[in-house]
Amino acid sequence: MSKGLIVITGASSGIGAATARLLSSHGHPLLLLARRIERLQALALPATLCRAVDVTDAGALDAAISEAETQFGPVDAIVNNAGVMLLGEMSKQYPAEWQRMLDVNITGVLNGIHAVLAGMVARRHGTIINISSIAGRKTFPNHVAYCGTKFAVHAISENLREEVSASNVRVITIAPGAVETELLGHTTDAAIKSGYEDWKQEMGGVLAADDVASAIHYAYSAPQNVCIREIVLAATRQP
Ligand code: NDP
Numbered sequence: 398m399s400k401g402l403i404v405i406t407g408a409s410s411g412i413g414a415a416t417a418r419l420l421s422s423h424g425h426p427l428l429l430l431a432r433r434i435e436r437l438q439a440l441a442l443p444a445t446l447c448r449a450v451d452v453t454d455a456g457a458l459d460a461a462i463s464e465a466e467t468q469f470g471p472v473d474a475i476v477n478n479a480g481v482m483l484l485g486e487m488s489k490q491y492p493a494e495w496q497r498m499l500d501v502n503i504t505g506v507l508n509g510i511h512a513v514l515a516g517m518v519a520r521r522h523g524t525i526i527n528i529s530s531i532a533g534r535k536t537f538p539n540h541v542a543y544c545g546t547k548f549a550v551h552a553i554s555e556n557l558r559e560e561v562s563a564s565n566v567r568v569i570t571i572a573p574g575a576v577e578t579e580l581l582g583h584t585t586d587a588a589i590k591s592g593y594e595d596w597k598q599e600m601g602g603v604l605a606a607d608d609v610a611s612a613i614h615y616a617y618s619a620p621q622n623v624c625i626r627e628i629v630l631a632a633t634r635q636p
Contacts, residue, residue, distance in 0.1 A: 401473025409436035411578030413478040415606035428465035452505030474524040477509040495542040502546035518564040531574040567624040574631025575603035
């Protein structure tokens with residue numbers, strides 16, 4: 398049987414790119430989305446459609462998914478992975494930074510879910526994988542807005558599962574600890590940034606994006622009647 402179409406948001410770097418490589422190696426056709434289309438195309442994966450889509454633009458997301466379904470058949474799974482982390486001290490942080498995290502990390506996830514859910518419910522088949530964070534389970538210094546968005550991803554996933562479980566749609570939350578990616582690069586506070594890098598060094602390193610991709614594939618590849626609801630994974634030495 399041919400493998401189903403998987404949509405990955407934020408596939409231009411880090412966890413999304415690693416997941417795209419792994420799922421492609423297992424024979425899945427893919428729709429890869431991010432703003433930097435050249436980075437998606439540079440992955441050079443077979444049976445893959447790349448589109449420059451900002452996940453906050455629901456219309457663009459819907460259009461790309463329709464196009465991919467015409468080419469590859471119905472969406473079997475979506476990995477709502479696109480996210481930004483702008484760490485900051487609440488009294489000093491620019492409100493535009495919170496807004497960006499709310500827009501990408503929460504609205505972007507909701508847009509991704511909405512774009513595929515009606516089809517999955519109608520077909521009584523499908524998997525929604527939301528990438529949260531260990532920062533959606535516990536709090537950390539300078540993470541007020543980011544933790545807020547990731548706690549929201551957990552709540553959205555839990556509540557969505559209650560809504561769609563009777564329709565045989567799986568909802569999975571993946572919550573990684575620190576991972577070596579470009580994520581920290583967008584934080585504008587230099588002291589917080591270097592403090593975070595020191596913390597990583599003190600732990601002796603963090604997860605690789607491939608570690609998270611393996612967890613995503615593990616959860617996805619369970620039989621359709623098994624829903625691995627949540628995986629929290631972190632470097633062994635992360636407290
Ligand atoms: P990266 O910064 O390497 O990747 C983030 C991805 O999100 C990029 O592909 C980026 O693509 C995309 N993205 C950002 N904004 C948008 C947007 N508006 N529309 C579409 N795509 C967007 O970080 P990670 O791989 O680490 O992050 C992936 C997910 O994992 C995030 O949700 C993050 O919160 C989560 N996570 C990461 C951890 C870590 O320590 N790295 C730990 C726990 C969770 P482009 O810029 O091309 O649009």
